[in-house]
Amino acid sequence: MRHLLSAADLDRTQITEIFDLAEEMSLVQGRPVKKLPALRGRTVVNLFFEDSTRTRSSFEIAGKWLSADVINISAKGSSVSKGESLRDTVLTVAAMGVDALVIRHHASGAPWQASHWIDAHVLNAGDGTHEHPTQALLDGFTIRRHLRRSAPDLVDFEGKTVAIVGDITHSRVARSNVLLLSTLGAQVTLVAPPTLLPPGVDSWPVLACTDLDEVLPHADIVMMLRVQRERMSGGYFPTPREYTIGYGLTRPRLEAMKSGAAICHPGPMNRGLEISADAADAANSLILDQVAAGVSVRMSVLYELLGGAE
């Protein structure tokens, strides 16, 4: 694997390999000495054009536990306003002799563009409203673990239904999950008010629905998306109250869920808005498992990109 830019870059076999390796990596997490020598001498730069403490620290720990040298560079703010082009910034960092660039950018497509300018491996850590492939991988990994509790031999998600609920239009998590989960065979159903369903969703490998209560009883996994503050004032829906009543995972909806179904949320949560405290802390909530899976999945991805013989 040269780059990881989109969840669409991965076929079912590759995803399964990443998951299986992540299982092994997760064993490191339980050890007193959390260090593997796999990437010793390799340099990984986290080039973040947008703040993200969670994702950055998750990549940083993943790289360090694999013994890579990890450097964080914050390039926050518009490069346009600073007078330096994206290309110049990327070339400058790459010229230092970097093996992999982990790029987070507030604009869609930036990691994709960067991959054309440099020789280093590029890993998309979230680009604008486009994709966030490692988030989808850790979600998928968490879901597989959950499903394997009742079906230990499960290999794919055929026959399973995943509902993704919330602001689909502006969600990179949703886009990557749609691609990854459908590659694994899941039936993905997107649920949102019409103002938050993206144009052209009819051509996606999903069902789209505006009624959460219709979808909820059939979903094996319910993934709630964060509602961004700026959408609330952007007129995408009238009030937070109306949103919660229509699309929040409230206590009554918790009870309407299919037995054995689980709850995901990529965080950070707006408790009381898209997800009630009851749902967030429920026994079938996988939210903390998702966070824990982040490091091992990113270790696995970094190893896939950099660990091979080169």
Add this chain to the structure above:
Amino acid sequence: MTDLLIRGADIVGRGRSDLLIRDGRFVDPADAGADGEELDADGLVALPGLVDLHTHLREPGREDAETIESGTLAAARGGFTAVLAMANTTPVTDTAEAAEHVAALGARDGHAQVVPVGAVSKGLHGVELAELGLMARSRARVRVFSDDGHCVSDARLMRRALEYVRAFDGVIAQHAQDQQLAGAAACCHEGEISGKLGLPGWPTAAEASVVARDIQIAELTRSRLHVCHVSCAETVDVIRWAKQRDINVTAEVAPHHLMLTTNEVLNYDPTYKVNPPLRPNEHVDALREALADGTIDAVATDHAPHARHDKEHAFAEAAFGMLGLENALAVVIETMINSGLSWPELAKRMSIMPAHIARLADQGRSLTESQPANVVLVDPAARAVVNRDQSASLSRNNPWHGRELPDPVVATIWAGRVTYQKAR
């Protein structure tokens, strides 16, 4: 100046004849003296010099991206003998002095006639009228006014501008973009591809709704409205309706909208970021049809040079626009002549109508005795792969780079002077 005899050109596709140029005008070819120069035009079509209603020359202000000298050299290479220089320079062309400055630079450095477009509003801010009358009365004789790059959003300001310019037969050229439906961030046709790529969408309704409004105002004020860079089928429908009602509206289409589609954006290459955006194929088809039937009056390039570093940002942050002057005729031959448009019709869309809309007395004239000698000689069969590095423009944001297209322009003559001649 010595005589120039053009031998055997097919005059606008209507038949072969010689053309004799003396002192900047056509004269009777039978008068040719023995000591004049000759240009063999066997197999070539002679068209009136092309006129571009929509050029960004960047001077004054961004001489690193283009100058009047380099931009008009690109124009000459593309077969143009006149360009209308858009007002969004630094400073903005919103006073008589600024307009005269651009015209004077054009007279000094130009390889084609440079006609300044005046801003509709002061500073392009869309709030107060610029000094439209003084620009019209100036030595630059401004007749076309546009806030291009920005839409005149305020309906009342648009109404006043349309009314006001009637006094001197001016025209308001509108960049139609509803700011609420397609804000400054909008950079991709709203549809399947914008949804997939996560790029802010630019719906066609944001263009067509403004054009519909402006047409109503043009009817109310009995004034001349011109619609810049029509990009979609919905706008074509609205303009067609207006023309059936004899409302005084004209429209232009850019070469890129006649050939390129939203698919170009799939790899986030900012070369293909343009405003209005590239649209899906059904819109390209509708635009070609509208240009063929005259609903769209003119081809205008929207030539928009940008320094490399202004295009090498993330897609959403890169500058809007692409080059157009050098390849416009090639694209029109490829998309229109090769599917049935006649040479006289092409001359109408690329020379006669643009000159008429801009009220340029010396451009878009017939190639007959006593008329100004503005002519382009065209080889309809020649083809070449476009190489952006061979451009006369200072910029390299050429969307046709690497594509094989017609390579039609053999020579361009502006007011009797050869401004470009292809090496043979």
